[in-house]
Amino acid sequence: MAQHKLLPRQYLILGLVAVSAPLGDTCLSRGMTHLPAITLAHPATLIAAVFTPWIAVGIALLIGFFASYLTALSWADLTFVLPATAFGNVIVALLSRFWLNEAISPERWAGIVLITVGVGFVANGPSLTERPAPAAELPAVTEQEEEPVR
Amino acid sequence: MTIPGTAAPIGLWAAAAMIAAIVISSTAGEVLTAAAMKSIGDLDEIRAHSGMKGAILAVVTCPLFYGGVCFLALSFFSLLFALNHLNLSLVAPASASLTLVTNAIAGKMFLKENVDRRRWASAILVCIGVYMLAH
Numbered sequence: 410m411a412q413h414k415l416l417p418r419q420y421l422i423l424g425l426v427a428v429s430a431p432l433g434d435t436c437l438s439r440g441m442t443h444l445p446a447i448t449l450a451h452p453a454t455l456i457a458a459v460f461t462p463w464i465a466v467g468i469a470l471l472i473g474f475f476a477s478y479l480t481a482l483s484w485a486d487l488t489f490v491l492p493a494t495a496f497g498n499v500i501v502a503l504l505s506r507f508w509l510n511e512a513i514s515p516e517r518w519a520g521i522v523l524i525t526v527g528v529g530f531v532a533n534g535p536s537l538t539e540r541p542a543p544a545a546e547l548p549a550v551t552e553q554e555e556e557p558v559r
Numbered sequence: 560m561t562i563p564g565t566a567a568p569i570g571l572w573a574a575a576a577m578i579a580a581i582v583i584s585s586t587a588g589e590v591l592t593a594a595a596m597k598s599i600g601d602l603d604e605i606r607a608h609s610g611m612k613g614a615i616l617a618v619v620t621c622p623l624f625y626g627g628v629c630f631l632a633l634s635f636f637s638l639l640f641a642l643n644h645l646n647l648s649l650v651a652p653a654s655a656s657l658t659l660v661t662n663a664i665a666g667k668m669f670l671k672e673n674v675d676r677r678r679w680a681s682a683i684l685v686c687i688g689v690y691m692l693a694h
Contacts (some may be wrong), residue, residue, distance in 0.1 A: 418603070479618060480603065482596035487589060488666040488674050491659055492681045498692050520691030527684030530677050538673040 415536055419484065422477045426490070427497035429474035435501065436467030485536040492531045499524050569644055577641040581654040585634035586661040590669050592627030597670070652693035656686040 415423075440463030447454050458464050481490045499521050505511040513521075599605070599617045606614040618624055641650045663682040667674040674682075 479592070479596055482593045483599060483602040486666065486672045487593035487670060488663050488672050488678050488682065490593075491589070491662055492678070492685045495659070495685045495689060498689055502692055516691050520688045520693075523684050523688030523691065525688075527681040527688060530684065531681035534675070534677045535673075538671070 415485075419481075419536075422481050423485075423490070423493055425477040426474060426481055427494040428500055429470045429477065429497075430494075431497045431501040433467045433470030433474055436463050436470060440464035440467060486538055489531055489534070489536045492527055495524055496528045574645055574649070577637070577645060578650065578653050578657070580637040581634055581641060581650070582657045582661055584630050584637055585654070585658050586665050588627050588630030588632075588634055589658075589662055590627075590665045591623055591630060593666070593670060595621045595623035595627055598623060648693075652690045655693060656690040659686045659689070 440461055441458070443463065444454075444458055444461070447458070459468065478490070478494075481494075502513060502517060502521055506513045595618075596602070599621055602614050602617070605617050609617075638650065638654065641654075659682050663674050663679065666672040
């Protein structure tokens with residue numbers, strides 16, 4: 410498999426995929442927990458929830474995630490994009506530790522190490538499977554070019 | 560046999576079926592979406608030639624993309640259904656980590672991606688890591 414080197418803007422898109430999904434989920438979770446319980450009897454309250462600041466930011470982040478995820482899949486393999494972007498889980502865990510001062514158990518630190526090693530493995534490899542070029546695009550096979558032995 | 564810590568007493572097989580539904584529908588959605596994006600080509604190049612409108616048009620006119628979105632929506636509703644019966648601390652890590660492995664298998668089988676030892680190792684390490692982090 411040939412090495413497919415990513416451009417800086419492609420790394421940026423992978424970073425957006427990694428960060429925007431967990432941050433969007435966090436915003437949705439924070440927004441929904443601050444709302445009173447929503448029941449099926451009053452579904453309109455669910456629509457009203459969309460316009461509250463945390464949920465609106467969460468939806469915007471998830472739209473950004475989907476757009477950057479689709480872009481990444483257009484130039485990289487699925488089996489490259491998914492493990493590479495799992496690093497977002499580590500970013501969220503580290504933010505919760507150092508920004509929100511939440512405790513992280515030794516088991517979670519072990520999880521962070523495993524994800525980092527896994528992402529390092531896949532990030533050092535090729536991002537796209539090489540496909541053989543269609544036959545029409547291949548150069549024509551040359552005839553016997555050697556000089557005949559006299 | 561019941562699963563301890565679930566919202567209501569529920570059988571082991573029922574819990575496994577709910578998680579399997581999330582994993583299978585999510586994997587189908589990811590594979591169809593990836594196939595759609597590969598058939599469209601590099602979105603950055605399309606955007607450079609035809610602008611943002613051209614890139615959006617290329618995506619929304621691809622039938623495979625809608626197949627992927629349907630399965631991803633099915634996966635979302637399967638998750639909601641599972642969360643109604645099982646705890647988040649069981650459903651989220653189990654489905655997130657298993658999906659990584661099933662995607663590696665599906666990527667090799669259906670997308671013909673070159674899943675070499677490096678990618679297998681990565682998928683398994685991240686799978687265990689996500690489980691430990693989210694559990």
